[in-house]
Amino acid sequence: MTNSGFGNYYNYHFYMSIARIGSRTLLGLAPEERATCIYTLADLLLSKEKEILEANEKDLAEATKGGLSKPLLSRLSLTSPKLRSLTTGLRQIAENSHNNVNRVLRRTRLAPGLDLTQVTVPIGVLLVIFESRPDCLPQVAALAISSANGLLLKGGSEAAHSNRALMDLVRQALEEVGANNAISLVSTREEISDLLSLDGHIDLVIPRGSTELVRSIQDQSHHIPVMGHAEGICHVYVDNDADLAKALKIIRDSKCDYPAACNAMETLLLHEDLVKSGAAFFTDVCTMLKREGVTLYSGPKLAEQLTFGPPRAKSLKTEYSGLECTIEVVSGLEQAVNHIHTYGSGHTDVIVTQNEQKASYFQNQVDSACVFVNASTRFADGYRFGLGAEVGISTSRIHARGPMGVEGLLTTKWVLKGDGHAAADFAEGGSMHFTHESLPIN
């Protein structure tokens, strides 16, 4: 325990053991009750909009006074449309709640009278650490309820008013089904390192926020697994066989739709044919992006090629999280793929091309969580993918990868029913043999 003393230590244990108990309460409910709880929360987000936005105003005012950066302010801000789209996502989760926990994934008759079933179960107790974005709170709460996980939420101090207002609604929704304990908002004063030292109480940590936050949590957590995107350095590669009007549209959307998001484009890769003298496309792209207020930087190869052009990018691994963008030129598909493998973060990468063979090569070769053809990077999102609200976008290669909905919060249990079966019966020369017959799931 660093700088906290017994009082806090006691608090942590308290938070955690009630989360474990609360998760068992959630697990004991009927799926319809878990769904009702989420519908109630969705309704409250609309009916209490005034209170939520007032609380958010306080946070915004303090943050503006404190000089919070623009991307962070934009993440901190709640609006009517944000709340409405939140509500839609929550209802989508509620609708799918009947089938999350105790869902049969596989049934196998190992031998006569010996039946194996693999079923989904909650991971246990989750700790979600998030910065700025208070809309995270009801999203994650709904996913935890739907999956019967206990949840500890640790928000940033910059969103303290908004988070408290939203947590009040979560508590009201949980009270209706008697599962108040399942979700707690940990005080902003608690030390994250102390929380992370208590393995055995927390089964998974999910940091949502800046690369620095995620890195810091990964470094501090030695025994509890951490699930979270480390970075979103997303690329759009425009091929020489691209439909250039579509390319312009995809570039604008990928960069400008919501530049603070991790699924925004950071680097634009252009086939050399589109940059060589006489090609209008390069000018068109730069004009469009400048009109949108985007500051441009050149990759080293582009800088070499241009007499006058955007200033050199400091690094090809930059996640700007704002209206800034690196442009680099590549000799073709293979160089584009290599660039993405060298400088990308394995999040979301796009090819714009009308050539199906090239599209298919790109999709097979690029080793990222999301690989798109002729579509904006911004579609890399749990809600857009139809997974309901998302817990985050994972660039991990184990467990969940890409937009992580409720399935990322589940694990499985193997249930075997026999009638006195012993493994020795199945030894060579034994009386029994494995048949491993697949049984229907329903």
Add this chain to the structure above:
Amino acid sequence: MTNSGFGNYYNYHFYMSIARIGSRTLLGLAPEERATCIYTLADLLLSKEKEILEANEKDLAEATKGGLSKPLLSRLSLTSPKLRSLTTGLRQIAENSHNNVNRVLRRTRLAPGLDLTQVTVPIGVLLVIFESRPDCLPQVAALAISSANGLLLKGGSEAAHSNRALMDLVRQALEEVGANNAISLVSTREEISDLLSLDGHIDLVIPRGSTELVRSIQDQSHHIPVMGHAEGICHVYVDNDADLAKALKIIRDSKCDYPAACNAMETLLLHEDLVKSGAAFFTDVCTMLKREGVTLYSGPKLAEQLTFGPPRAKSLKTEYSGLECTIEVVSGLEQAVNHIHTYGSGHTDVIVTQNEQKASYFQNQVDSACVFVNASTRFADGYRFGLGAEVGISTSRIHARGPMGVEGLLTTKWVLKGDGHAAADFAEGGSMHFTHESLPIN
């Protein structure tokens, strides 16, 4: 780099980059070619049995001289039946190889012209660290080939001869399909800590061996995820509604079939009715276990109850890995579940009962990877579950849980195909709407 210098550092990078390249070669093969490669390996295990057993003899002789403990000797030993059962497992993996990589898990039409597909892809490069058991090597190699993962194998020095002989066969099998690079046996001299420091090259570490090995790897690996069972403290609970003949059979098999395995029973929990004076069962169990050579220990409650009985167990959290066993008495189902949650390791726990309600309560409440009714703990095994040879048994709550076959070595990629789609088109008042229509997988 600890104590290694540039030479080794260079070697590590070499191993790892060829593993990455080799995994891409495997991924580029047709599924039938990957299967052929595994069938070849299975055939070689039979045709080269003499060479394998000779190499193993050398290891066994050295180990016996060196005073290796009996459970470790038993894990180190290869026999004809072990090789035959290995071969069966390998053929099972080969048979299922057509459908591992690039398998479509989900297809969703997000909107007209915008189709999302989730497909399986290999995790990347795996490092499997194993002790003693050389039969691990071809098993893990087959799983890696089937899933198109690159693989670095680090075996214990006690099995060096056996591992080299088996690796020769793996190399012969890989050569047939031109994927020699995909699997390497790392020299026994290399430092594990050095291997673990090279994140970015290795995507997943799987230690197979003693609790100490697994703990040590988990402590040393700060950035590469570690997948491995920490301990197998498995329980059999005999209920007062049990069929006692079946109970005796399950207890004997769970403890004695292969006591060195992680899925062997370590603690036997008996309902108090079965222990009270006049009940024959307790004596029957003790007599049977003693006849099998099992040394018995009493849990504290049992010790209190008996005037003369087995000596006190040092801890209720002991994984004996040999012919030793703790017996404890419980007042009933609920106390059994609490005991398992308090002292168990979440691996495999069994209830023996004829009462279906109690069975169902146990299966829902016990939070372990494997929960069995009226069957031996020894069924917790990838081969017996029909998953082919297993990579290990995971007690982790994320990614794979329980016996981990080839699916534990896969992750997924999200592929989206559009026609110039932008997220802004879907904003409120925009021209498009998400339909999220589930499409058939085939």
